[in-house]
Each structure stands twice: as structure tokens, then as C-alpha cells.
Amino acid sequence: MPHFFIERPIFAWVIALFIVLTGLLSIPRLPVAQYPEVAPPGIIISVSYPGASPEVMNTSVVSLIEREISSVDNLLYFESSSDTTGMASITVTFKPGTDIKLAQMDLQNQIKIVESRLPQSVRQNGINVEAANSGFLMMVGLKSPSGAYQEADLSDYFARNVTDELRRVPGVGKVQLFGGEKALRIWLDPMKLHSYGLSVTDVLSAISQQNVIVSPGRTGDEPATSSQEVTYPITVKGQLSSVEEFRNITIKSQVSAARVTLADVARVESGLQSYAFGIRENGVPATAAAIQLSPGANAISTASGIRARLTELSGVLPEGMTFTVPFDTAPFVKLSILKVVETFVEAMVLVFFVMLLFLHKIRCTLIPAIVAPVALLGTFTVMLLSGYSINILTMFGMILAIGIIVDDAIVVVENVERLMEDKKMSPQDATREAMREITPAIIGITLVLTAVFIPMAFASGSVGIIYRQFSISMAISILLSAFLALTLTPALCATLLKPHGIHQGKSSVFSAWFNAHFHRLTSFYATGLGFVLKRTGRMMMIYAALCLALFAGLSTLPSSFLPDEDQGYFMSSIQLPSDATMQRTLKVVDTFEEEIAHRQAVESNIMILGFGFSGSGQNSAMAFTTLKDWKQRKGTTAQEEADHIRSQMANVPDAVTMSLLPPAISDMGTSSGFTYYLQDRGGKGYQALKKAADELIVQANHNPHLADVYIDGLGEGTSLSLHVDREKAEAMGVSFDEINQTISVAAGSNYVNDYTNNGRVQQVIVQADAPYRMQPEQLLALSVKNRLGQMLPLSAFVTLSWNVAPQQLIRYQGYPAIRITGSSAQGKSSGTAMEAMDNLAKHLPPGFAGEWAGSSLQEKESVSQLPGLIVLSVLVVFMVLAALYESWSIPFAVMLVVPLGLLGAVLAVSVTNMTNDVFFKVGLITLIGLSAKNAILIIEFARQLMKEGKSLIDATLTAAKLRLRPILMTSLAFTLGVVPLMLASGASDSTQHAIGTGVFGGMISGTLLAIFFVPVFFVTITRFTGMRKYRLGNSRNG
Secondary structure: HHHHHHOOOOHHHHHHHHHHHHHHHHHHHOOEEOOOOOOEEEEEEEEEOOOOOOOHHHHHHHHHHHHHHHOOEEEEEEEEEEEEEEEEEEEEEEEEOOOOOOOOHHHHHHHHHHOOOOOOHHHHOEEEEEEOOOOOOEEEEEEEEOOOOOOHHHHHHHHOOOHHHHHEEEEOOEEEOOOOOOOEEEOOOOOHHHHHOOHHHHHHHHHHHOOOOOOOOOEEOOOOOOOOOOOOOOOOOOOOOOHHHOOEEEEEOOOOOOEEEEEHHHHEEEEEEEOOOEEEEEOOEEEEEEEEEEEOOOOOHHHHHHHHHHHHHHHOOOOOOEEEEEEHHHHHHHHHHHHHHHHHHHHHHHHHHHHHHHOHHHHHHHHHHHHHHHHHHHHHHHHHHHHHHHHHHHHHHHHHHHHHHHHHHHHHHHHHHHHHHHHOOOHHHHHHHHHHHHHHHHHHHHHHHHOOOOOHHOOHHHHHHHHHHHHHHHHHHHHHHHHHHHHHHHHHHHHEEEOOOOOHHHHHHHHHHHHHHHHHHHHHHHHHHHOOOOOOHHHHHHHHHHHHHHHHHHOOOEEOOOOOOOOEEEEEEOOOOOOOOOOHHHHHHHHHHHHHHHHOOOEEEEEOOOOOOOOOOOEEEEEEEEEOHHHHHHOHHHHHHHHHHHHOOOOOOOOOOEEEEEOOOOOOOOOOOEEEEEEEOOOHHHHHHHHHHHHHHHHHOOOOOEEEEEEOOEEEEEEEEEEEHHHHHHHHOHHHHHHHHHHHHHHOOOEEEEEOOOOEEEEEEEOOHHHHOOHHHHHHHOEEEEEOOOEEEEEEEEEEEEEEEOOOOEOOEEEEEEEEEEEEOOOOHHHHHHHHHHHHOOOOOOOEEEOOOHHHHHHHHHHHHHHHHHEEEHHHHHHHHHHHOOOHHHHHHHHHHHHHHHHHHHHHHOOOOOOOHHHHHHHHHHHHHHHHHHHHHHHHHHHHHHHHOOOHHHHHHHHHHHHHHHHHHHHHHHHHHHHHOOOOOOHHHHHHHHHHHHHHHHHHHHHHHHHHHHHHHHHHHHHHHHHHHHHHHHHHHH
């Protein structure tokens, strides 16, 4: 094939231009993302049961739903949470690659099965099943700078005009409005109800009967009389539409007494549907909605679509309202990709500098400079056809591939140059001869480098997705590079290179100087190699010691899943005692906001009162603090800012503030650190579970490998228990249902039905007015009506008692559980922390067990897969080499060099206090192929020289000397190509360091050690197999 393109260079150019054209057309069509769809897709089931306790919600709703959904296909795990707000959420996580739309339909079908067994209030409020990622993409705020609109007006406008518009933006999974829209609120006065002889049930019944939708029909409708000639629709206003109409609802009407209306016993107003949340943006009251991505959606395009939609909606905003985006994760995603692209360009420049340094001719350097971009552009085309995106993983693969791509072209150009200089050949003849010599080596190297990535395709879970994205981009680049090395590169060498002796001037002076020094280096190398080849036994002993050092280093290297990143923001969770009101929480929030206002690195802060990732309630608050651009806050990181806020808030009494960084991948959890569920599998009860969790946390916080271990959720709190004497109540003619409904409406609330408010259907909610539900004794003063119509106080058959009960109940995989969150101690890795937790869990009491979730579960999976992947990669490369050389011995000489490269990677990561994370593992597998590449260059040429009649030692020495220059040149090009990864700063720098450091160290050791050890391996194995064949021959002859 190379000879065809040497004769027809235009044909080669046409192929290259076609690859360039398709690549340029593909780039704008490729989606851009920080990561591919790495996180397992999830679906959130939301249930509302106003006034229900966590125990009631758990037993009557959550457990029933869980029982049905536990059998859906591709289920990975599910977790649920029920709290005192009457809300429950069940997060169902599926295996990566699951069709989330089909999974959502399966869940809805399973819920339909159990829906009839759920309480009426739950069915009335509806069960939401939404496909959305766990983390927030962004928050959209609406505020009134002039103060012309109150929070209720802002929330209602947002619910009416903005929420649905945002839901329609492609990629949006869930829009969670904090505050809610307006509702017609009926605030009952229990004292007036009692004075009129009315019960709560009377009020609910009157509203239900007088606020109804009526469909009266038509006059003259079929079947009609033969004389009927016209028909008219009949309208009856049954559903009320104003506050005044509700006030005039008749509750009681008697001939002998005045009519009692709703206004006589209640305060009626247009209020909010929920008062559970409060929003403060930079200390100013506002309303806001959190937006979550749908599984598989692109963060950058979705965020751009949301901002575009807000721009459209801004044109119709009432005067005095304005949109804000106080929190947005998309800029970091976009900036991280731009930083990787910058690294890509820097790597290209450094690689071409190395080529110019070694080849010291513009024409020679120009050939790899043309071939490399063609191969990379072709990679974009295949990525588009494969459904991939431009993300950190694919770009990292291409950055590492730069050094490999130019290797093939460098080997061809260097060999052509050598033949033109040594044998005074013309460029065409030298190219033909060079391709005859090195074509087998190029094919062998390509097969090895491609084969090393094949096992990555068999990795499972999220780790498998990471491996595949990286490996496919590298494999495509390498295959295209080899194709171009056999087509375009020989055509360019034959047409662009000039015979030696033509070049004059400074370049020739530099060339002579460089060559003289390099020849001296080569002579020193040959002398040293000759010394080494006389002591192969000692060298093999040294090799054995190096292998032991490698295994010792790998076993002690701390592990983690992904490096923590400074993503430009941090989150803070504020938790007060369970009995704290929102007013108490607000005072702590004021202190927090004062601390934030003094931080120069802070750009903005949005605070949500009543909300927390651990659970919602009046005693909770959550802050999202966005920092200024990395260039504007040099000298401080997100972690340092979070640590400062946490230390300052530690002095605030009655409040626990945790400031945390987001997870490396936003869809795999809500914060950094590990997530561990302690499960009650033996039915021991909540108190026993809580006791086991407390003991585990005490032990964990005394462990040197762990830090900040705590129960992630709402703890226990004082609760008020009402004990109903059912026999006494029945004897007095009061039903248990009447008692329950009265208490539920008074202390909680009751969604009765709907009404139309300015064209929008909104809820009618009944509840006791605030002054009548502040103290426990007020509940006993509530009146109920018995069967005789007499009003009786609850105190006649209800008693009060205080007890301690959980404010939130969590279940994991169907078992009662407590969620434990923590992190690794300073200088320790997440893998070490998880191992410490596993060791502590071995001493749990009988009936209890623990399981990992989120990114912690994926980290466990990645650690377990690494040994198998490395072994499989080595085995595949060995088989490819055996098939290529038709030998079982030659592959051993090549593969023995692999530990030398891995050793350098382990040392580099250990010295820089980094961890054995997913990116380091990817680097290790890459080094297997790169280490084998240098060995192939020496061994392939040595075998050719032995076929020409040279002795084993002479052939090995000659091959090593002749291949020293291309080996050093290609290795240096690759090594300098990853230097920008090591030195990266700003967005995604931790990730770039993670992959660059290990590969850099591995290439340094793999090259410097390989040029001495590869000849030793080749000589040792060739001698061993030669003696074995000789002995076998003698035994057969004998």
C-alpha cells in the first residue's frame, strides 16, 4: 500500500482532504459536555400527605410503593425519605444505559397497581414521577428590586407564567419552585365555630357542596321531540372564583336563626399554597426555582436554552420584576472544556517543538504537523457517527493521542532521513526502502496500542462509560494515524523532502552540532548497553526488584473515584434543633449572610429556608454560594472558602453548618465525600438502629483515616402525641374519623377542592388560623360534633403527652436505614476512608448491615475492576504480538517492559500525594501500550538484522543504536505533550493533573529503563528459547 501512494501522492492528498472536510463538518454538530452520561439515570417519585408524620407516611405510603417498584427491570438501588412536612420522595436509580423513558413508564404502571391502597389525600394530591438527575443545574430567581411586589406575588407569577415555560426547554427534567403559587386560604377560628355550634366537618362539607363544577347539559338535546327546532347550552356557575364569593358560602342556615357564612367563622384570603420555604438572594427576599437536568441531557445546551427562554419572558415581565440566575453550574462545564482545549493546543505546540528539535528541518517537521491534525479531525467524524460528545474524557484521549499520532509519522520521516544520509538515496527511493523496513513495526505498534484498549469495553457501570469514552477516542486516533502513516506520510516524504547536501546555512550548522552531540550520546549508550548485555543475569535480578517495588507501591497507593474539583461554588447546609421555627432559622441565616458578604471571593449567594438535601423543615436551610472567576480570586480555592465559612459558623449556638464542595460529577450525589447507609435488616426498630449509627459515628470520628462523619438527615426531636380514648369517644357519639379530620385540618391543613383564579385553577385549603395552633393546649380546646349535634371538646376523650420521635425516616433498598456522610481525613484518600468504614462495620451488632451509594458505590466498582482490566489488557496485547510475530517467546520480551512504565506512574503519583483514581487507572492501561511500543521498535529491527545473518548481540546492539533516536524523539514528544496536563490551572485542573502526572512519570521511567532492559529481555529470552530448541532437537535425535 505505501508504494501505491508514493507513486500517486495526489490520491493520498485527496483522502486526507476528505478526512479534514468531514472532520470540520462534524465538530459543530458534536454536543459539548463536561462528562458523558456517566451517572446512573434516576427517577424521583414525590408524594404529598399533608399533616402526616414520618411514621404514617412510611407505613401507609412509602413501604407500599417500594414493594411494587422493587421488581422493575434494570434497577440498581432505591432510597426514600419521609419527613414531618408530610412529604416523601423515593429516588430510584437504574443501571447505566437504561432507557429512562421506558423505566419511567414501568414505574408509573407499578404505582398504578398500588394507588388504590393509598390514603385519599395522597391520591388527591397526586403522585409525581419525574426523570431528573440528583444535582441542580441552575437556579432561576425572580425578585422585585423596587419592593413593588411581595414574595407571594412573585411566587404566583413564577408558577403561572415561568415554570411551565422552563419545563418545555429541551433537557429540563424537573423544575422545583420554592414557594409555590397562590391558593385560596381559609383560616378557621375554632372559638367562633364552637359558638355557632359548627364543626370542621361542617365547613368542609359546605365548601365541597357549594364550590363545584356543574355540567347541566342543553335544552332540546337528543333524543328530542319532532317539533324541537333549537337547542341551547345551559350554564350554571357552580365553581366560585373570588375571595368574596367564598366568604359568602353558607355554613348554617335556619329559619329561626340568622344565616352563618364562612366569613363569620374564618378569615378568607388569597395566600400561598405552601409556606414551607423562603428564598433570600444576597440577603434580599425573592422567589426561585431549582432546575434539574433530565437524564442524558446536555448541561451547556440546556442552560443556554433556559437563558434564551428567560430573555424572551423578560419582555413581558411586569414593571418592577426582574429575572436573575444566582446559581449556574454550566459556566464551569464550559470553562473546563475550554481549559482542556487550551491544554490540547499547548500539547500540539510542544510536540511540534520536539519534532523540530530532533529533525531540525522545517520540511521534516511539516510532515507530522500535517498528518496529526488530519488524524485528529478524522477522530471527530467517527465520534459523531458513534453518538459521542466533546467532553473531558474524549479530549483527554485525544491529548494523549497527540504524542502517539506523531510517533508514526516521526518514525517514517526519521527512517527516510537516515537512509538519505547514510546511503545517499533520493527521497523517493529512501521512502520505498524505509516503508519496507518499518511497515511491519507500524502495523505491530498500531495493533498493540489498539488492542490494549479493547478490555476497557468490557468494564461495567459508570466506570465502564468513562473507560469506553477515553479508549474509543484514543483507538480511533491511533488507527487513523497508522492509516495515514502508510498513505499520506510516505507520499509527503517522497514529495517534500530534499536530498542531503542541498540544505545550507544556519539550519545545517545546528544540524551538525545537534547530530554530533547526539552521536556522542549514542556512543555512550552503546557502550553502556554492551556492558549491560554482558550481565543479563544481574539485570534480571534488578528487574525482579523493580517489579516487587511496583507491586508494593500499587498496594499502598490510596484509592479514590474521581478527584475533587474547584467548580466555582460550594454548598452550605444549616441545621437547627428539630423544634426550631423558621424565625429561629432566619436569625442564623442572617449571621451566615453577614459572613458571606465579607468574603472578597464570593460573587453571589442564594439561601433556601426550609430546604436541605438531608431533609426539609423549618429548622433547615441550604445555601449555594457562587465564587468569582478563578483569575479574579487567585490565592483561594472553593475548599478554603468553604472551610472558612464552616469555622466561622461553628461559633453560632444551636446550629450546625456544613460547607461542602459538590461531587466531581454533579449527577452522582449532592456533595463531595462518601455516602453510606446503615440498614436495619433484622427488624430491630428505629431506636436500635439509631444507637448502632451513633456508636459507628463515634468510632469513625476517632479513626485517623476519617473526618466529619455525621448522620446526614433530620435527627430526633420532641413531638406531641395525642392519645384518643376510642371507647369513650364512641360512647359520646363521636367517630374516630371526625376527631382525626378536626385535628388534621386545625394543626395541618386540608386541600378541599379547586377554584379558578384569573384563569388558573388553584387549590382551596382550610386550616386553623395561626393564633389557635401555637400551643399544645389549644388542640384540646377544639370542638367536635357528636351524632346528636352536640359540641364536645377534644379534652373529653383526648390526652396529650410528649415524646422523642424521628423527624425523618429513611429507607434504602427497602430496609429502614440511616444515611451517614463523611469524608477522608487530611492527606487521606476516599478509598482509604471507605476501607476504614467497612472495617468498622464488621463490628456492627447482629441484624445491621451497611451499603454504599452514589459515587461511593461506583468507586467500589472501579477498584474491583482494575486488576482484571490490567491482566486482560496485558493478555490481549500478548496474544496480538504472538499472532503478529508467530512466536510465543517474542511477546514475552515485549511485555516484560510494561512494569517499568507502571513503576514510574506509581512513583509520580505517590510523590505528588495523588491517588489511584479512575484517571490514573486509564493512564496505567495507556502505559501498557506505550511501553510495548518502544520495545517493538527495537525487537522488530533486531529480528530483521538476525535474519540478515548478524549475531544475537550484534543485531541487538545495532537495533538499539539505530532506534535510540526515534525512541527518544517519540517518547519526548509524548512526554512533553502531557506536561500541559500536569501544569494546568483553573477549571478542571485537578482532573488534568490526575491523568497527566501518572502518564508523565510512566513515560519517563518506561523510556529510560526500556532502552536498557528491552535488549536484555530480547537476548535472555532468545538465548533461552534457542537452548530449549537445541535440547529438544538433541533429545529427538537421540
